[in-house]
Amino acid sequence: MGGHPEGRAPGSCAQAILVAEGRGARAARAAMKVFVTGATGFVGGNLVRALVAQGAEVVALSRTGTPSPYLEGLPVEWVRGDLADEGCPLEAFMRGCRWVFHVGALYSTDPARAPDLYEVNVGGTKRVMAAAWRADVERVVHTSTIGAIGRRADGRPPNEDVPFNLWETASPYAKSKVLGEMAALEWAARGLPVVVVNPCAPVGPGDSKPTSTGRRILDFLHGRMPSYLEGGINFISVRDVAQGHILAARYGTPGQRYILGHLDGNLRREEFLRLLAKVSGQPVPQEPRRGWRARVASLWRRPQPAGPSHRPEALTADPRRAVCELGLPQTDLREAFAEAVAWFREAGMAPPGPMVVGGS
DSSP: OOOOOSSOOOSSHHHHHHHHHHHHHHTTTSOOEEEEESTTSHHHHHHHHHHHHTTOEEEEEESSSSOOGGGTTSOEEEEEOOTTOTTOOHHHHHTTOSEEEEOOOOOOOOGGGHHHHHIIIIIHHHHHHHHHHHHTOSEEEEEOOGGGSOOOTTOOOOOTTSOOOOTTTOOHHHHHHHHHHHHHHHHHHTTOOEEEEEEOEEESTTOOSOOHHHHHHHHHHTTOOOOOOTTOEEEEEHHHHHHHHHHHHHHOOTTOEEEEOOTTOEEOHHHHHHHHHHHHOOOOOOOOOOOHHHHHHHHHSOOOOOOOOSSOSOBOOOOHHIIIIIOOOOOOHHHHHHHHHHHHHHTTSSOOOSOOOOOO
16 A cells, blocks of 8 residues: 655755755645645644645644634635544545645643643554554655654754654653654554654744744744753744655655754754844844842852753754755745744734845
């Protein structure tokens, strides 16, 4: 079952970058039916838009059976269901579909919600894979996360070959995503044509919840110094992430992981702040000053033993495999951040500001 992906990968990374735009536009142009979970989320919503633009017939799952405002008016068949529900008729929704995109997941930083995270992100993934097997689909793309990639001891950005190695310090969410990815790859080993994608930090329009990246941008736009990871974060246009899913379905190797990131996307805090200042026309927020009482008190405070942190030191990445093998687009980050800033302002989530500077 499943067949082989159509087309051949470009011969080099340079060639891949040159053909990426055309390849992404062609990837789903042939009329086909696809099923998408997580369609109302940030990545899922942009994936649905890309699929519709390329002529695909989309069946989209949501808990309400209705579109998000970002997707209103699009020719999409909405079906109602919950990934945590063992009775959700996933197989029936997938019947007649060539591709399945399992983007849906639950995100929470509340440790009390760990059982819910495992039920959706692990149990839900197993149910999607089993349904795809029974529906005999051609290809399944499972959306994991860059957080499911391990860290190198030397601090260099990791690639897909680095196994997850943060079990002692990872959050329940991260662990649930790792276990969900493992479940998908177990199905790949059984013969289900599953390709895994590990998106880095997506940036762009439609981040209504918002994501952690969106919150960092919003903090900046509201004049607050955003939190950051000292080792850096890899950013990529959410539109490129959406195209990466389609390219993975068309050209990806079953059982393989592909990091969806930007070759120039590993940004330190200072680079992130300068980029946002450039595209938003706003100054970098000032660090809050601590009063003298707080500084004196800190001198007398007894040091606390270091406990496990649920925050990784870095979320950098080496995305060359996806660029070389899939032709992952590499939109200029200035354009991606400018789009995000403009969308947040137009949506009323950020105060009005100066004219946004584009990617030129």
